[in-house]
Amino acid sequence: MPTPALSLGALEEKGWFFNQEGLDSLIEQVETDDTTLEQVIDLAKDTDLRELTEKGFRKGDLTKLSQLPSPLVLQVLQIQNIAVPSIQHVEKPRLLRVVFTDGSSKKKWIGAEILGKVESISLHTPPGTKFLLTKPIEIREQLLILGPGMLTCLGGQVQEMIQAWKAGKQFIKRTKGNQTTSEEDLPPPFIPFKIKAS
Template identity: 30%
Template sequence: QRHVEEYLLDTDIRKFGLASLFPKELPRLKEVPPGKYFVQITKIADITQPSKFQEDFEGGKWRLLALDLSDGSQKFRGIEYGSIKDLGVHLPPGTKLLLTSTQSAPLRVANGHLLLEQHCVKVLWGNVDKLVVTWKASKEVEEKRLLWRTEGVKKSDGEGAPPWVAFDPKKARGGGRKALDEDFAEWRKLGAALGST
């Protein structure tokens, strides 16, 4: 049994494509029917942050996490409605959650979004290597892109890119208008010669 649990935690459950007991008519519900539901995080972001920082930084106690979730066959969205201590943008895709809904403490739904609270979410962890590698690579690319935007391209020896020099036709090789006209004449002759063959 332990090996089965480890396998499920470390596997992308979307590849099974099996329907779970999670209700398909989520947008029309106000509460999820009582039960326990095994789901996987596909993306998590703090939507109080500017979009370029949503997956990297949390707004501290004022954060509002949005989670893209999957039960293996369908996708849905959850919003951190009450603070959940183990959740954060540090969780990679593939992390598993156990969602619990009971008669006395139901998992509520608003506009098709699960309203996640501490009493109804248990982080089971898990590590799907392929998803983690892709996630880390995309974070690395985004960090470099952000660095490039703020500091410009830096060379490894510490020197930056050469300074920008505006084009000046008078300083161009071959010198001036006369040389340019001669080049055009040569290109026309070459084009005519190629066209006649």
């Protein structure tokens, strides 16, 4: 059973939003009687957040939020460099678009490096990696306005997500290797990413 120090409230204070079933499933994986908060968090890092809650972070009408509060743990689902055509998987020039989940089965958070490079994220960051919001992040037109000093990487390895990600990368490499350079096979013209100024 959870101790007073190990509760949903204690986890939420550190940015982790589970339901009771999710917390219980993590506690069952700990092979000691005195389960600690740190043990649960370590297990959560290697678990898909969507298996631990259905609601994730929920504070009122999410469509009306002007910022995402901290602390809050988000999990990477997908990373793209929208500064170059999608066929090119390169870091420079760089403007990363990151799809996050807080565990919700219905809501995804999409962020872009509008304010500058987020040092802890790259195209090599695997899905399932957890990040802690260290300061509130502005939401503009349903987009998280990302920049330096906003996210701390907590790590985590969700094996099922990593395996699917690696398989997808291998498929892309094989596909590119079989492509010709005829005009019909070229990707469509690149459309620059735009966002209206507030």
